[in-house]
Amino acid sequence: MGEVVDREWMERAFESTRNWGRWGSSDERGALNFVTAEKCAAAAALVREGITVSCARDFPVQPSVENPRPAEHHMLVAGDDAEALGIPGLGATTDFIGVAFHGMATSHIDALCHVVVGGKIYNGFAASEVKSTGARRDSVMVAADGIVSRGVLLDVPRLRGVPWLEPGERIAPEELERAEAAEGLRVEAGDVLLVATGRDARRAAKGPWDPTGVGLAGLDARCIPWLHDRRIAVLGSDGVSDALPGAGIEGWPIPVHQCCLVGMGVHLLDNLALADLAHACAARRRFEFLFVVAPLRVVGGTGSPVNPIAIF
Amino acid sequence: MGEVVDREWMERAFESTRNWGRWGSSDERGALNFVTAEKCAAAAALVREGITVSCARDFPVQPSVENPRPAEHHMLVAGDDAEALGIPGLGATTDFIGVAFHGMATSHIDALCHVVVGGKIYNGFAASEVKSTGARRDSVMVAADGIVSRGVLLDVPRLRGVPWLEPGERIAPEELERAEAAEGLRVEAGDVLLVATGRDARRAAKGPWDPTGVGLAGLDARCIPWLHDRRIAVLGSDGVSDALPGAGIEGWPIPVHQCCLVGMGVHLLDNLALADLAHACAARRRFEFLFVVAPLRVVGGTGSPVNPIAIF
Amino acid sequence: MGEVVDREWMERAFESTRNWGRWGSSDERGALNFVTAEKCAAAAALVREGITVSCARDFPVQPSVENPRPAEHHMLVAGDDAEALGIPGLGATTDFIGVAFHGMATSHIDALCHVVVGGKIYNGFAASEVKSTGARRDSVMVAADGIVSRGVLLDVPRLRGVPWLEPGERIAPEELERAEAAEGLRVEAGDVLLVATGRDARRAAKGPWDPTGVGLAGLDARCIPWLHDRRIAVLGSDGVSDALPGAGIEGWPIPVHQCCLVGMGVHLLDNLALADLAHACAARRRFEFLFVVAPLRVVGGTGSPVNPIAIF
């Protein structure tokens, strides 16, 4: 990769890819604006077989080195006391779920208010708009009616002929284009772009690891202008899209998050499970599909756990 | 309505509509088996415009008479301390969500293990399979790859020419058929059948009310054989499908839940928000659409909060 | 009661009872400073019999009109799956508790940072010191080593010869002094003053009620100078000390909370259960006792659920 990515490069990249004002000064949807009705209808037309593939990991209730704040699944009433609800004749079992979903284990969507750069969130709103009582701007509610578009999987391990990328490895924009060529498609405006790094396969083979310590494969910062040019609506990965550890650029520890969420208004999907999807795509030699993301409607939320569904 | 629905009628209805063994003795998917790949593909082909409509209520964090155990949305880090994650240069806001979703306020899917009849859950497994540590059978994981099928809205208030049905009102199967006729469609195998009662409109006009005390409009138990005959995959409502209060039949307080979940293996969607969907359907004179439900992948779960998306 | 309590009166009362700077400009303990070692030792010397009486309500897990955000008690592993921890030979049962304890049902202590007046908390720190990530000043940790002092119960229903005070009834300082006289004691510096209103008895007889709607008996604002003069360390009640509804003084909806927590630095104990204590005191004709409050050590917390123990 040619250019030197330093602090100045990052600041220029942030400025040049920023979509503030592009859809008006009070816009909170960002690049979701690229998902037009036509785009959505065309995505639905991609469905041929009617096969669905989940792109989420199981709700991560087990602690591990990559899951220091596990999700909670608490049975409230089980079969041992199914009459507990107290309605005569009714046996029922119930449970509770809870999760601080930002992190490295829960499959989730980041709302645009999740990251702050220079005291601002997407479209220039002040970070103080995100209050202890909820986000007044750029919350996950902008996606309340779901994100339904064409999903595109760029399978980088497949391109490289390896089962997975190693933690810390960076993907350059040129490699994304080689993946496009290998897969016979082109990432377009309004797409949900999913970049696989083989994280599930590595975890299955080697066990979980601490992403903040050991690292995660992800996109090099040089991909940022490319993502902007292609006008993707949403970016997702089995990792967190950013490569970890960061490149050590002061002020830019997770540049893809920072430029996508804050600058471009591109939502992120983190910690997806893409092994099944990659397998389904390879078997069909088809890497585009209808893709549906349905966040929980958390008013003022900074995101949501999600189970995105790809449909072939 | 002609027949007398008493305890004997209910027991005969449960037995005659029971699908235990229909898909094998170890089946846990129940009527989801009616959603074939062909059905799913045909549903996707219903998409013409690419307009999406959420069928979920906002995550119900405010207590009210219909919400005695509110959901939790807790900001963990807000804009006032966005550096708190401790990664130099990173400003981020995060939150936690939690919910005991079974109840009358959260839009959710009931897994087949949620209700027990005679010590059994769907397909004859013992209620003791639902342990304090999770359900070993019939959990929400059977829908982990999403439920993607044709959605059909039967808008009963529209049929009756009223803004909503009153709490406690019952819908007979004959009325479901009149709605079909008025809407120019027929409920078929594998459909997700949504029955609107106008609950959102009534709540907007009169404020929330306690469903267990005041009641909810819903399906009369006589609909149970009809639901079975039509081989629906999933049943949903802006209420809980069952009319409340129950009809006072000993042992059958919520017969639709009991027969659908336990007998037929038909998943239920409770507390949906159908006002927007009803409006969208009426405007188009079209009451069928692609419908996507994506539960969180809670291993051993009795259900999940969901945000089902209808796509026109 | 003679004086007119209006906005001017309140502002004068707040100013004249304010202890800011009394114990130094960086003090966060407030009136806990009145609980000297001598005071604590003298309180322990009050113990004659060795009988303990809890002053807390049961952890309030059931919703009711006074409990719109119930506490959570979730069994994680029960006897039906006691081997679930996975340690060979070990059977164990475990659970989870959670609570948003400020409210009208959980027995809890308010830390001094819980209330804000004019943008300030106790000792003049800015409200912004209480961040979305925790309170940097005046947190519950100032009481981390426990509050151990003389407890004094002023039983106002007993004084009046009634089983309880009605919601909204106000207690004047003169009445507190009549209770002292009737009980043969005098509230002194460093005391934990508990004022009973008979709330438990009324709830047992009439069922729970909505305090914000119907009201709660409590102290009239005129008690504020009296509380200051007596140099109490902590104020508690079976209610919330303040009478509800408020007296309608603009800016002063809960003047006892506002003046005690923010001005005087007097911690509050809300929603105590005082029926057993009142009974124990009356039986002994003794209304003073060793009193121990042990908050959970929540760093940055605005309070804690507590189970205060009176020891005779």
Place this chain on the structure above:
Amino acid sequence: MGEVVDREWMERAFESTRNWGRWGSSDERGALNFVTAEKCAAAAALVREGITVSCARDFPVQPSVENPRPAEHHMLVAGDDAEALGIPGLGATTDFIGVAFHGMATSHIDALCHVVVGGKIYNGFAASEVKSTGARRDSVMVAADGIVSRGVLLDVPRLRGVPWLEPGERIAPEELERAEAAEGLRVEAGDVLLVATGRDARRAAKGPWDPTGVGLAGLDARCIPWLHDRRIAVLGSDGVSDALPGAGIEGWPIPVHQCCLVGMGVHLLDNLALADLAHACAARRRFEFLFVVAPLRVVGGTGSPVNPIAIF
């Protein structure tokens, strides 16, 4: 140490120290019955100075190798939005706490229902009495009025002249007696016995470690008959009283827990912070004090987070 502790020894020890029926067939309080009113009064008479020392760790919200399921402290309303409660003129900050307290980081009390041996809990009740909806027997409510007795600290590192015991080290009953002698006291009926292992000091020096992997210092199983003979009411430690890893005796992975909780009916206090207490005792050359434990009143609970207070 002379005897061989094998499975037979354990079974004999369990049988010979079992207090089932000692206080009647429906007793659920176990050795708390040793804390008579006289014992409590005598404990209060130990107070000379009026100095209080907390024996709890801070509420453990940070993940670490010893804390894989951190406690939760979520601010609900902070100073940035103190008007959020919506009561005109009221500024207030609030929070939520939650914890699955059994584990290696939260200071907590184990109720007698927490451990199961041979399908039974203390006093022979069936483990099935501990339901998914709560424990019907032997819950933490038996201590609802607090545990107030003489506390005795046996400081084993002090005895050995070391700052801490190493993970896995076992303490023999002879060593407990040598500590008694060094401290000039004798553990008696009704005492709360606290055994320090220096865990806090080791953590401060070396950082946290995984107790299940690396180990914890604790009592050798040979202490079990000694604990029974001395008729202690409660046993606590900065560890979990049991030495980890276990001694490898089939069926007896944590014999102290198993014999104390199930057999003797002796409650356990785990993960206490005893460094401050040890220091306070050494400075005074006094290792006995008034000790107060006040569990939250969780109906059906398997224990509670606690902040036990020692009073000199």
